[in-house]
Amino acid sequence: MSGLGYYPGCSLSGSASEYDRSLRAVAGQLGVELREIPEWVCCGATSAHAIDHNAALCLAADTLAKARRAGLTEVLAPCAMCYQRLAVVAHELKQNPGIATALDEAPGLENIKPLSVLAWLNNGVSDALQAKVTRSLTGLKVACYYGCLLVRPPKITGIQQVEAPRQMEQLVTLLGGQPVRWSMATECCGASFALSQKSTVLRQGRQIYDAARKVGADVFCLACPMCHANLDMRQGEMGIPAEAQLPVIYLTQLIGWAMGLDATTLGLDKHFVPTAGAFAKEKS
């Protein structure tokens, strides 16, 4: 069965629609057919595992089961939170066959492999990607921001250099951009506290911004809808004047731009911090 399983999740169906659009556009350029899991359900995110262990297990396991039924063996989950939940539960399924039984599913669900966007781009398609770059990002200084759940914990993500990952930097270099070395690449943005404990998000966001600014970054590049919302929508609230704000760009938008796709297709017009300035610099 050809095609890659695709699990957009709730954020990419809503506030992070530009991540979904840019990812689909990039996959199209690479000739990768994305097959959305029929009837996928929410991964439960932070809230399910915080308050209800069994609900957290069953929500993610149900989506893995639906992937298997559709003949899929690998599932790309672009949202860092969705990826983490699918990966944690795939890991749990190995130890606890009772979960599959409770869902009336045959054993073996753990063999459905969740893929993060980094794993997909770095291991599967990076050669094809390089061949498609038509608009080099020469001179663009990029702060690659991983956040938490794309990399931690290594037992789940399989990432070796967990304190200093380089996957995103490799991709940005491939596009001609210049990744900066900085100190906050894997610090937490505060994630779901955006609604319930805003002081955390503003404090963390400001520290992340200051660190990127200090080393002269032009833009943030990231691959998580929560990191994006917290950094893109709240720089004003963090006390950063408009002219000093840094654009926050999804990895797939950056790749799409380097492939020559236009700003509207990539949803670059949907951000709070305008993105056009960053690319103007690179063009000149």
Added chain:
Amino acid sequence: MTTVSQTLANLVHQRTGTRPLDCYQCGRCAAGCPQNVPGEMDISPTRIMRLLQGETAFPEKAVEYARQALTAETPWLCAGCQACTTRCPQGVDIAGAMDVLRQEGLKRRMTATTKRVRDIQALHRTFLNSALRHGRIHELFLVIGYKLRTGHLFQDAALGPAMMAKGKLHLLPGKSADTSRVKTAVERLKTP
């Protein structure tokens, strides 16, 4: 069999396969925790591990140690960033222990009751109810549900319209997905 007399340390071991008793109090979890800063967590993650050790080591005071761990704000202010779990030299899944403390606290009706902890609990409840009912989260309904639960009606009032103008917040929910199978499975797992 899970009963209230089950120690928290044992529950953590069952859930995570790692033991709070292995902690030697080096403080690495506390050092890297983004929420272990003034104004946020009331006690450090390292201290939480110590309380779970005390619960096992001193049976006559076990109830008190458990109460202190469960009623701290710390488990609720944990962002789940996994830095502690990743860095623990003894391999203790501290973030996983925080999950156990939150869940057990709710089950035993023994959690911190400050306004901010109640807000955080309200968000988790609103989110999970919505996920289990509709199968997918509609962000606008989530925000409205949270505001109604907490009374924070005007928080971020300007953000909503701005998000809508950018096409980031949809008035109408998108597709929902059937969750009857998930709900049945959750019930089945509850009764071993």
